[in-house]
Amino acid sequence: IKKVIEKPREPVSRLAIVGVYYFRAAGKLYQALDRLVKENRRVGREYQFTDALQLLADQGEEIRTIDIDTWLDCGTPEALLETNRVLLPASENSPEFPGSRVVTPVSVADDAIIERSQIGPYVSVAAGARITDSVIKDSIIYQGAKVERSNLTGSIIGENAEVSGVKGSVNIGPGTKLSSG
Template sequence: MKVIIPAAGIGSRLRPHTHTTPKSLLQVAGKPILGHILDEVSKLEVSEVIIIINFFGEMIKKYVNSNYSLKVRFVEQEQLKGLGYAIHLAAPYFDGEPILIILGDTVYHADLNEVIATGENSIGTHVVHDPRRFGIAEVKNNKIVRLKEKPEIPTSNLAVVGIYYIRNVDLLSEALDEMMEKKTTTRGEYQLTDALQIMIDKGVEIGVFDVDGWYDCGKPETLLATNQFLLSQLKFFPSVKGSVIMPPVFISPTAEIINSVLGPNVSVADGAAIANSIIRDSIIGQKAEVDQCIMEFSLIGDYARVKMQYRRFNVGDSSEIGYS
């Protein structure tokens, strides 16, 4: 089996952080999003991981090659024309093996070994209250009959969460080729759901499996929600002399915490320094400095400096905010 991770997106909703860091390398619970995904992939029997890159691709290559021994192929996506276009670029490397597609900005909680063991094409879904923001699956007898991308009038509340297991890879390649040749687009982009619908219309059965824990890291609020979920899975929480730590938290061993109250749901990255502050529900980046602050629901970028503030922050890398 091969795993494909599309990680070429701009991440515009996560600016200013994605001005300097690719979305898939933004940190949650002490590790980049991509790291959490690759940790799960490492538990599977995989012949190759294909990562589709564009913005800050060299940063992604460096991170993956420095931290994982998986066999990895990087595919450059020069034009951002949709998920279907990205998977079409990877199609020459399917080599007849089943593929597992996992979006590079998604953290999930599901047993993929169980999904793979069924030996059937299957897509991860999750019940949502407002399906208009997602691709949705219409299902009959546990088989998909129709896929729609962000419908204005939803006919299902099953959102497609960005995990796809496909065994009929030759048929998927043909469907992707057909989609490209006919210029079949939805909302101006080549969607993977359109290619999968071509397969379904030709009689290929694709089932669904429930993903009870699904965390999209595409916006500040969802990044913080993902951080909260991942922290809740930790078994050990550090103590810091002279400070109050309220689990769950992640504090890097190289971070410095002085006379502060941290938690719940706080991640502090390598080399960060926090003093005389009260922080909850926040992510503090590498070598960031926070002093005399009360903050919540905040994202503080790498090397940023924040002093004498009381509010919610979204501060990019190497920024400085202080009282004057």
């Protein structure tokens, strides 16, 4: 690779950057990233990882590609939920929680707590999350999040966020508290 272009207006090849990288030695990458910050080289308010890759290519570093069978986009909440729907059927995780109903496919961390609730289909529940007296479908519940007395579909609940008495679709970030009243 000689030139790295982030989201070109017109396709310049059949290759796409899908966000998976492997570096044998990351020192030169860190130097390139430091240079971007020191030079305040940004697009809008963001530093671009692809600019660091281009700096490496300009320095003669070898950048190679590999072919992949499937590319799953996670760049928007809708795309993240779609990727969750695609990946979950491959999950072997079909837990049981007394007093609750689980509709597969789901993925539930071993230490997650589900009480008097229905989860699934297409729900991922991360470590330390707690769901009580709720119905959750087509959603992702991140680590340490708490959901109670809610009916959620197509929702993303951030790490250590808390949701209480909410109905519908919500997308809340880490540490956020959301209550219906």
